[in-house]
Amino acid sequence: xxxxxxxxxxxxxxxxxxxxxxxxxxxxxxxxxxxxxxxxxxxxxxxxxxxxxxxxxxxxxxxxxxxxxxxxxxxxxxxxxxxxxxxxxxxxxxxxxxxxxxxxxxxxxxxxxxxxxxxxxxxxxxxxxxxxxxxxxxxxxxxxxxxxxxxxxxxxxxxxxxxxxxxxxxxxxxxxxxxxxxxxxxxxxxx
Amino acid sequence: xxxxxxxxxxxxxxxxxxxxxxxxxxxxxxxxxxxxxxxxxxxxxxxxxxxxxxxxxxxxxxxxxxxxxxxxxxxxxxxxxxxxxxxxxxxxxxxxxxxxxxxxxxxxxxxxxxxxxxxxxxxxxxxxxxxxxxxxxxxxxxxxxxxxxxxxxxxxxxxxxxxxxxxxxxxxxxxxxxxxxxxxxxxxxxxxxxxxxxxxxxxxxxxxxxxxxxxxx
Numbered sequence: 301x302x303x304x305x306x307x308x309x310x311x312x313x314x315x316x317x318x319x320x321x322x323x324x325x326x327x328x329x330x331x332x333x334x335x336x337x338x339x340x341x342x343x344x345x346x347x348x349x350x351x352x353x354x355x356x357x358x359x360x361x362x363x364x365x366x367x368x369x370x371x372x373x374x375x376x377x378x379x380x381x382x383x384x385x386x387x388x389x390x391x392x393x394x395x396x397x398x399x400x401x402x403x404x405x406x407x408x409x410x411x412x413x414x415x416x417x418x419x420x421x422x423x424x425x426x427x428x429x430x431x432x433x434x435x436x437x438x439x440x441x442x443x444x445x446x447x448x449x450x451x452x453x454x455x456x457x458x459x460x461x462x463x464x465x466x467x468x469x470x471x472x473x474x475x476x477x478x479x480x481x482x483x484x485x486x487x488x489x490x491x
Numbered sequence: 492x493x494x495x496x497x498x499x500x501x502x503x504x505x506x507x508x509x510x511x512x513x514x515x516x517x518x519x520x521x522x523x524x525x526x527x528x529x530x531x532x533x534x535x536x537x538x539x540x541x542x543x544x545x546x547x548x549x550x551x552x553x554x555x556x557x558x559x560x561x562x563x564x565x566x567x568x569x570x571x572x573x574x575x576x577x578x579x580x581x582x583x584x585x586x587x588x589x590x591x592x593x594x595x596x597x598x599x600x601x602x603x604x605x606x607x608x609x610x611x612x613x614x615x616x617x618x619x620x621x622x623x624x625x626x627x628x629x630x631x632x633x634x635x636x637x638x639x640x641x642x643x644x645x646x647x648x649x650x651x652x653x654x655x656x657x658x659x660x661x662x663x664x665x666x667x668x669x670x671x672x673x674x675x676x677x678x679x680x681x682x683x684x685x686x687x688x689x690x691x692x693x694x695x696x697x698x699x700x701x702x703x704x705x706x707x708x
Contacts, residue, residue, distance in 0.1 A: 394568030
């Protein structure tokens, strides 16, 4: 037995072929969507006034050729020297500056010498003045200088989960300083 | 049978070869002249944001190079002065000059003046000012007579061959340490000076590197 299926003839204006839709808006065929479509892809939007694509390519080819004549691409790029407005004392461009510091780890407080270039710490060494460690340093502490350049590092100060400004941080520190002033810092620990 | 080729065509191969030769020579000459640092760098004279005049300040006013390039004998890098060093004088002299507006602005705002860099060696070359200056190599050997320049230009090619030329014969460039910042200095008696220089190279143990790792570290 053979089943013959005959579709009804499409009415004039009705689209022929499979119908797909790309969004619910399009399916619903709302007027706002129609207008949006029209604004997004108005007829001929991709063509500049009076210049079609071929013409544009011709102009670009010609301008590249002219640019090549000057060989501008073979010249050194311009670079700049940006000196300080007011040179901070004790910093000499090109020479490292060393600071002594310390770093707490789970065991105790490691004495450090920090090498900085243009005020950026680049290297840590143990402080040789502290005899017991004899300028030694643990591998973790040595690598910790990289933490400063970690892109995931916090970029502003927080108290709990609330972001605070640096002025607020200074206030907080002042508060702490006042609080511990009578005992001259006894019982205070930073880590 | 008539000649297919006219008589003048006998000379054609020779002419073609000659034309090709002339073309090749001019191409090579053009490239060696126009594409090498002696042409592409020497004479580079960008417009600076402030029309700073070395002739006026260093020669006429007699300022030592180290008044402004203050760390040239301490550090590998020769610094360009901060706005505060200009303001040491220009808060008194020419305080209203429009030419100095960027300096005053930088001094007030803390933002740097954008001087256009003139001399630059590539990143893969290690260069150190202090080493040279403290061994009697004057600025003039590498920067030309900056004290006579109203606008600084690139005076020497700064190529590897040029560096090595001096490293192979430092006695031709070395001078007494107190004359390093006097760019106009010439020896009174060139012969006696050369004798002195040959000795100085030995006595000071001047030993410029000629091996690759000296400059390409």
